Amino acid sequence: MSNNQFKRGELYSVINGMATTAVARRLQKNYRQAGLEITIEQWSVLYHLWKEDGLSQQELGIRTFRDKASITRLIDNLEKLGLVTRVASKEDRRINLVCLTETAMPLQQLTYELANQTMNEALQNITKEEIEIVKNVFQRVYDNLSNKDI
Amino acid sequence: MSNNQFKRGELYSVINGMATTAVARRLQKNYRQAGLEITIEQWSVLYHLWKEDGLSQQELGIRTFRDKASITRLIDNLEKLGLVTRVASKEDRRINLVCLTETAMPLQQLTYELANQTMNEALQNITKEEIEIVKNVFQRVYDNLSNKDI
DNA sequence: TTGAATTAGTTGCATAACTAACTATATGTC
DNA sequence: GACATATAGTTAGTTATGCAACTAATTCAA
Numbered sequence: 540m541s542n543n544q545f546k547r548g549e550l551y552s553v554i555n556g557m558a559t560t561a562v563a564r565r566l567q568k569n570y571r572q573a574g575l576e577i578t579i580e581q582w583s584v585l586y587h588l589w590k591e592d593g594l595s596q597q598e599l600g601i602r603t604f605r606d607k608a609s610i611t612r613l614i615d616n617l618e619k620l621g622l623v624t625r626v627a628s629k630e631d632r633r634i635n636l637v638c639l640t641e642t643a644m645p646l647q648q649l650t651y652e653l654a655n656q657t658m659n660e661a662l663q664n665i666t667k668e669e670i671e672i673v674k675n676v677f678q679r680v681y682d683n684l685s686n687k688d689i
Numbered sequence: 690m691s692n693n694q695f696k697r698g699e700l701y702s703v704i705n706g707m708a709t710t711a712v713a714r715r716l717q718k719n720y721r722q723a724g725l726e727i728t729i730e731q732w733s734v735l736y737h738l739w740k741e742d743g744l745s746q747q748e749l750g751i752r753t754f755r756d757k758a759s760i761t762r763l764i765d766n767l768e769k770l771g772l773v774t775r776v777a778s779k780e781d782r783r784i785n786l787v788c789l790t791e792t793a794m795p796l797q798q799l800t801y802e803l804a805n806q807t808m809n810e811a812l813q814n815i816t817k818e819e820i821e822i823v824k825n826v827f828q829r830v831y832d833n834l835s836n837k838d839i
Numbered sequence: 840t841t842g843a844a845t846t847a848g849t850t851g852c853a854t855a856a857c858t859a860a861c862t863a864t865a866t867g868t869c
Numbered sequence: 870g871a872c873a874t875a876t877a878g879t880t881a882g883t884t885a886t887g888c889a890a891c892t893a894a895t896t897c898a899a
Contacts, residue, residue, distance in 0.1 A: 561834045633864045633877040684711045783847040783894045
């Protein structure tokens with residue numbers, strides 16, 4: 540019997556990602572109110588491309604914790620919006636490099652500001668130490684489970 | 690400028706509910722492997738009904754952090770599976786009371802065991818104190834945001 | 840008591856998620 | 870070189886989510 544055996548009544552509140560979901564929804568709402576017509580899922584892809592442009596779909600899947608089918612549709616929608624383009628890799632023609640367009644560039648500053656503002660709303664009265672613990676626990680839970688993926 | 694201002698590179702890892710998502714997916718997989726044909730979203734509704742049968746859809750929405758439209762479809766699907774029925778309230782005919790069927794009863798024990806087992810996998814090497822902090826932070830983030838819902 | 844406002848639930852529309860089966864390209868081995 | 874295997878990405882099918890507009894029942898107020 541593990542040290543972390545849960546009382547039944549506690550199980551759900553741990554499994555449920557209510558807090559992160561609430562943050563995501565609030566961020567989505569703030570984008571919409573600012574006239575930004577992108578979803579937070581789309582933003583999460585742009586976020587990684589702004590850090591490093593021209594990532595493959597595979598790599599974007601790893602960095603955003605999504606499977607490749609999900610990435611295909613997200614890129615489809617981002618392409619429709621004119622924010623990214625698929626460029627076939629010259630080294631390996633199986634690979635699509637996802638590249639930001641000129642249209643996507645000015646969004647970076649505004650979305651970062653809105654994200655920061657949303658986080659400040661969400662994290663008022665929560666200390667830096669608590670945030671560090673949450674991030675750390677998240678990473679370890681993720682590692683615990685993904686190591687055993689068969 | 691708040692005390693919790695984030696460095697840009699940290700933003701995403703906090704917003705993203707990767708750990709809770711990973712737990713949910715693992716639980717889903719464990720259910721499937723045990724021959725249980727329910728989704729974790731459906732399970733989250735059953736979980737609350739096992740604690741208290743005959744809740745209204747409204748109340749289920751509050752307890753599972755879903756909007757009423759989402760609850761409508763989840764109950765639709767649970768009804769199709771024969772696990773719950775809608776019973777019109779006698780006091781207020783607008784209200785549907787969601788009631789468990791006989792079929793749903795034996796699922797409780799097995800799903801709890803699988804959930805416990807999944808949590809033990811996910812939470813190995815994480816202390817009770819850390820878990821308490823995460824739960825506490827989640828609740829406060831949720832409160833911070835829902836107070837301001839307009 | 841009638842008409843306005845509120846509440847519970849449903850429906851339509853768009854986006855997104857996972858799985859599984861598929862195509863096409865690349866790699867590795869005999 | 871040829872065939873098996875692995876990898877990158879797409880597609881189809883099912884479930885779920887959020888928003889907005891809707892119906893029906895209830896409550897409040899003049």
